[in-house]
Amino acid sequence: MIIVMQQGASDAEVANVVQQVEATGFRPFINPGVERKVIALLGEVDIDKVQLVDRFSTFSGVERVQLISEPYKLASRHSHPDPLRFELGLHPDATRVTIGGSELVVMAGPCSVESEAQVVGVAHAVKAAGATLLRGGAFKPRSSPHSFQGMGLDGLKLLATARAATGLPVVTEIMDPHDLDEICRYADVIQIGARNMQNFSLLRYVGETRVPVLLKRGPGAKVSDFLLAAEYVLAGGNHRVILCERGIITFEDSTRYTTDINAIPVLKRQTHLPVVLDPSHATGDSAYVPSVAMAAVAGGADGLIIEVHPDPSKALSDGKQSLKPDQFSVLMDKLRRLAPVVDRELQAPAASLA
């Protein structure tokens, strides 16, 4: 941490800061700058540094305080130099999948679970095209209270039925901590939605389980906030976290969100956790999903999560951004050609879509 003093800070102000630094256990180190003095904190003290930044910022004569190291430790690549690989699909009915390695992991399925026919049908279709996980929402976060809110527990059961039929592990979202036990029973991967990325209470509950977590980036969250949110889950002892970029909110309005493609290499550099991208939410328009999916994989993503619906015009949510099974299959063929260019493999498609 460094403390930058204001230009013209008095000797008394500097002396006070030095004394306060000493009181924390750090050794203060004054850089005698010509324009401004800068005080560095040396040593290793077990103290909340984020809070310290805030506190030193209030002292008289201080211009600003900066952390030199990241505020997240568990999510940082410094403590885990190698990329993390782990298995998904611990449920007996599931076929296991490894994320974080050379396997390109594609999770696909409908935004919302709507019926057995729909979810089992889509599961077969996406599996045939080469997807290895099934996504589907039973509890849906909707901007309006008047919109369809999901099938709830019945939806979870239908996802389990689809898993039994296809072997695809299931990714589904949690919204309410009261549903934790039920979701842990049915899901192979628990999704934390973008709007709950800083629902710290929910992050803690999920961190206490040992079910892998797909953490979606909040549309207004910086990469550093995103990693701190992951830190909440990791701090509970659950170290199997997948980070999901799904678009950020910007001034651009030709798409629903702006895909932060830069975040792919940034995250791969800063953390050992696997990174996937959701082109469906990040664009909001199925016409743009294939381009952005290809871009994500070429840019280094470990996987994708894509909305697929048998009949998007009848979807109860987010139909506009859903691919039809045949469009998804065409995309998967392109991804299969792309994968080896970036040293990845994508599962071969099943013999037929029928």
Next chain:
Amino acid sequence: MIIVMQQGASDAEVANVVQQVEATGFRPFINPGVERKVIALLGEVDIDKVQLVDRFSTFSGVERVQLISEPYKLASRHSHPDPLRFELGLHPDATRVTIGGSELVVMAGPCSVESEAQVVGVAHAVKAAGATLLRGGAFKPRSSPHSFQGMGLDGLKLLATARAATGLPVVTEIMDPHDLDEICRYADVIQIGARNMQNFSLLRYVGETRVPVLLKRGPGAKVSDFLLAAEYVLAGGNHRVILCERGIITFEDSTRYTTDINAIPVLKRQTHLPVVLDPSHATGDSAYVPSVAMAAVAGGADGLIIEVHPDPSKALSDGKQSLKPDQFSVLMDKLRRLAPVVDRELQAPAASLA
């Protein structure tokens, strides 16, 4: 709702859309534009329009679909032309305050409750300066899991002690639905923090109570999302919601957030709910709090929520943005002179700060 067809959409595509519109119960109305056809939906049908927009967007030949009326009904000024006024401070120890009328309501206190001496001391100080509610966090949402997370239930009890000592009604934040009963017992106003603005599960729980709610705008939320979040609370039957602008996330980095001052007149036009502003979080720097507080009141806010700490350099959270009691008192004097210019009144200060 209007459906804009693509340039060159075929007659069959138009006919299909028309047929689908009829199936919903609306009457389709085709504007024979030269470049593009536009189909309007007439009539009043009890159906989820947000979902309908999404569904029609997927039809072949459709360029885009637009809602003409707002997706929120309960929060809209169209159904409540007059500004809403209601009382805060129903607890027997509290002195009642009316928000939404000519009274300028100032809520003040520490970011986090830290000790009885701290919170009772601040309560007396802010009351002496003219504040009429006490704010203070017992459960704290912190970006890092390694930061101080609040005193919890003990903090709630200290807030009650401060209320008993001063008569100031208490505003405090809820993070976990499991704490709802305890918070309802102690709080006069339940705060939903910015990061939980779209924690729809929490909004529903709070909407089922009858305790007034202070809903903070998410840093990445549009005004329309903000009103939809309020709609969740209103939909549960709890109609006493106060909207709080607290800064949005933008590219500007000289302040922590960007105060959206435009949102004050925009919200006053679109909703009947009272609107307050939090200059402490919206700037992140106590040096800027007085200017922005003055701006908010001159711009039409119904009140303010301001962080005040007896010794910001010792605060366990957000010290940099906290005013000292004497700085707060100076600001209140300026606000007292400003209030009548915008047809408001601010409570006279107590006889002395001692």
Next chain:
Amino acid sequence: MIIVMQQGASDAEVANVVQQVEATGFRPFINPGVERKVIALLGEVDIDKVQLVDRFSTFSGVERVQLISEPYKLASRHSHPDPLRFELGLHPDATRVTIGGSELVVMAGPCSVESEAQVVGVAHAVKAAGATLLRGGAFKPRSSPHSFQGMGLDGLKLLATARAATGLPVVTEIMDPHDLDEICRYADVIQIGARNMQNFSLLRYVGETRVPVLLKRGPGAKVSDFLLAAEYVLAGGNHRVILCERGIITFEDSTRYTTDINAIPVLKRQTHLPVVLDPSHATGDSAYVPSVAMAAVAGGADGLIIEVHPDPSKALSDGKQSLKPDQFSVLMDKLRRLAPVVDRELQAPAASLA
């Protein structure tokens, strides 16, 4: 400037950076941090520090490089502790006005000059209401090449006619350096529009004149970029620059831009240059102009620039955001009551509006 080394940077990498620092003439100063080394540059060397940041960033083992002092010198309050006051209206026909002092300066007039009747009529009206400068565009920057582009030289002459009739000094925009001589002949204040804020070539030309400059902030420009743009004008020897906040581009879409009200106190702290706000462009809607104008003055602005049109529905540009003369007059009455609360004065209105 400080250079933060990567965690695990080798001794050779540190030694190389130290040697490169010495080569610049600065004295390197190593903070032996536990996690990362930080090298501070001491001494005062006449060198382009922005470029140096960039260069040191490329060295092996360097994590990042940070400037401790601002990259702008001439615009910084450190070199000019007192707010700058200067006179506007040097043309013989103009009544002089002082900006930067206790006088609240209101510039008002149409977006575009359209006819003699229009501009002279508005000039009389805004003067009667208490405005002390006339704004009006002769050369118009329009997003579309198919939109009205302004009257050009004829527009300048009509502005001069209005000045002769009312004594109001004239503010008008330059777009093309080829027009510089003509604009200097007619204008009392040259406006650099928001889209040209980083047209560095134009800034240089204007910096070589001695005509006061109204520099509008670019909608995508940070405060630090804004001050660097002012630095271009100041570097040419023209020190009379007025900074104008006019809204930034954000994700919020209920208004055309987001007024950055925080920028008012931020700029007042960082620079000695006067600061005004343009509520017309910053909101894009005349319904919100009065609130935001009041907020700006309460927040510390030295003045306002407001669009007024006799018949906004017939305006050739930006009619939606223009006030009618009577609406402007009502606003001025409110501002006149507000001014003394913030230790400002606003000129009394003329005897009658007729």
Next chain:
Amino acid sequence: MIIVMQQGASDAEVANVVQQVEATGFRPFINPGVERKVIALLGEVDIDKVQLVDRFSTFSGVERVQLISEPYKLASRHSHPDPLRFELGLHPDATRVTIGGSELVVMAGPCSVESEAQVVGVAHAVKAAGATLLRGGAFKPRSSPHSFQGMGLDGLKLLATARAATGLPVVTEIMDPHDLDEICRYADVIQIGARNMQNFSLLRYVGETRVPVLLKRGPGAKVSDFLLAAEYVLAGGNHRVILCERGIITFEDSTRYTTDINAIPVLKRQTHLPVVLDPSHATGDSAYVPSVAMAAVAGGADGLIIEVHPDPSKALSDGKQSLKPDQFSVLMDKLRRLAPVVDRELQAPAASLA
């Protein structure tokens, strides 16, 4: 265009709007909505629609006015359904290159021209790696007036020398219209920099030439503004415009800008003009350039513009984002493997880098 009336607009207000619409020559068409009336404008009238939107917005009883068709015509794909292909490199010394077709066009070179050895050396190196155009700045737009501003005319001559030595056509930036003739003499492609994207005066001058234009997107410009800026050039009769995405300004601060990868498929859908991406400026960090370059090509870009410097640590500008020649060569090898996956070709590298 449609005009949405306010809820509760009076019959007289509707009648007035109808009358005004008729006065423009359009036929008004009233949709008798239940909540709000919507008036559509039918027919084809040669009138500035952007201005009309603004004007109708001011009428009493009007809620908002929306354009149904895009305000740009010449840049729209509707008038040019096929992608535009054209040749670059008309100078006798240049080897011609076709952009907009199957050839993947890579422009590479230093940010600033610094010396003959530097620019000729880089030209040979990037050609050897497979680049087909040379980029280099002679006139540099720098945020600070105290930074290196480029070599000017001497820089242009060095670029010509490099072209003579390698056959690579030259891309260079114009800042001042006074330099137009000189730049047209030396450049094969004139670059309009991001900060001048809405320097409409400069766009007009360049539109009057017949030299191909590389138009960079402004960091705060929407896609629609970007296309309107291209419209300015096209309106002058110069139809050879290349659009360049180079990152937009957002709240994310882990990279200098946020690459708007969505803009690639959006632009390819909305316009026939070729689209390239600049990963150097869009990330600001050479560590992220390869990932984002790969993403852009996989996402559908027609080409790339990349900064390459023989010794980034000695670059006079933007060294941090420059690749070294060997890093560039590695990237080109990856792009060469990627190209056929998206039906593109990339020129084979020369026999050796020596």
